[in-house]
Amino acid sequence: MTPSPEPPLASTPGAVPSLEVKGLAYAYPDGTQALYGVDVTIGRGERVALLGPNGAGKTTLVLHLNGILNGGLGEVRVGGLQVDPKDKKSLREIRRRVGIVFQDPDDQLFMPTVREDVAFGPANLGMRGAELDRRVRDALGRVGMLDVADRPPQHLSFGQRRRVAVATVLAMEPEILVLDEPSSNLDPASRRELAEILLSLDVTVLMVTHDLPYAAELCPRSVILSGGVIAADAPTRDLLTDADLLKIHRLELPFGFDPAAALR
Numbered sequence: 469m470t471p472s473p474e475p476p477l478a479s480t481p482g483a484v485p486s487l488e489v490k491g492l493a494y495a496y497p498d499g500t501q502a503l504y505g506v507d508v509t510i511g512r513g514e515r516v517a518l519l520g521p522n523g524a525g526k527t528t529l530v531l532h533l534n535g536i537l538n539g540g541l542g543e544v545r546v547g548g549l550q551v552d553p554k555d556k557k558s559l560r561e562i563r564r565r566v567g568i569v570f571q572d573p574d575d576q577l578f579m580p581t582v583r584e585d586v587a588f589g590p591a592n593l594g595m596r597g598a599e600l601d602r603r604v605r606d607a608l609g610r611v612g613m614l615d616v617a618d619r620p621p622q623h624l625s626f627g628q629r630r631r632v633a634v635a636t637v638l639a640m641e642p643e644i645l646v647l648d649e650p651s652s653n654l655d656p657a658s659r660r661e662l663a664e665i666l667l668s669l670d671v672t673v674l675m676v677t678h679d680l681p682y683a684a685e686l687c688p689r690s691v692i693l694s695g696g697v698i699a700a701d702a703p704t705r706d707l708l709t710d711a712d713l714l715k716i717h718r719l720e721l722p723f724g725f726d727p728a729a730a731l732r
C-alpha cells in the first residue's frame with residue numbers, strides 16, 4: 469500500500485472552506501431522527517473520509533450537501549455559498565459545486581456514448597462548441613478514459629464505468645467531489661487504478677466508505693459519524709490505530725491489515 473502522501477492538500481490558510489456544515493439536524497418525515505447537530509468543515513484541497521456504521525447518517529448528510537434533503541436545522545455552505553432549497557438559482561450553482569459520484573455508475577450514465585454523458589452537465593449549464601469539447605476531453609483525460617469517448621457506457625467494464633461517472637462530475641469543475649463507496653465492487657487492479665486517479669486530482673474530496681484501507685491510502689483525515697453525531701474527527705492514522713474507537717463504532721479493519729505499518 470502506498471502511504472498517504474503529505475497533503476499537497478493542506479487547505480490554503482485563509483481560503484473559504486469547500487464545505488461548512490454547522491449544527492445540522494434532520495428528522496425524516498416518519499419522525500426518525502437521522503442527524504443530531506453535525507458540525508464539520510473541510511478546507512479547500514483536503515481529502516476526508518466519512519466513516520461510520522450502517523444507519524449512522526452518512527447518506528442523510530451527503531444528501532444535504534446539495535439540497536436533496538432539507539428542512540431540518542442548521543446550515544450547509546459550499547465554497548461560502550449557503551445551500552438554500554428555496555433559492556432555485558443558487559441551488560443550481562450548489563449542484564454544480566457538489567459533485568456526487570453515486571455507488572452505482574449506472575445511476576449516472578444514461579447517454580448513448582461516454583462523450584455525451586460527460587458533456588451532459590456542462591451542456592446543461594449552457595456550454596457549447598470548443599469550450600464544451602475542452603471540458604469533456606479534460607475530464608476524461610483526468611480519469612484516463614479519453615480512448616473510450618465514443619463508446620456506449622454499457623459496453624465498458626464496471627471499473628471503467630465508475631471512472632466515467634467520476635468524469636461526468638469533474639466536467640462540472642466542482643468545489644467538492646463526494647464519493648459514495650468508490651472502491652465497492654472493484655477488482656484489485658481497478659481499485660488501485662481508481663486510487664491513483666483520485667490521488668492525482670487537485671480537488672477537495674469527501675469519501676464515504678467502509679473500506680478502511682482505502683480511507684488510509686487516500687484520506688489524511690477521517691470523520692466518524694455515528695448515531696447522527698460526529699464521534700471523531702482526526703488524522704486517519706490516529707483513528708485507525710485506536711482499536712477501542714473502531715470497535716465502539718462497529719468499524720473493522722480487514723484481517724491482516726495493520727494501519728500503523730501502512731501509515732508509517
Ligand code: ADP
Pocket residue numbers: 496497498500501502520521522523524525526527528529
Ligand atoms: P448511513 O448512510 O450511514 O447508513 P442513513 O443516512 O441512510 O445512514 O440513515 C440514518 C438513519 O435514518 C437510520 O436510522 C435510517 O434508518 C434512517 N433513514 C434513512 N432514510 C430514511 C427514510 N427515507 N425515512 C426514514 N428514515 C430513514
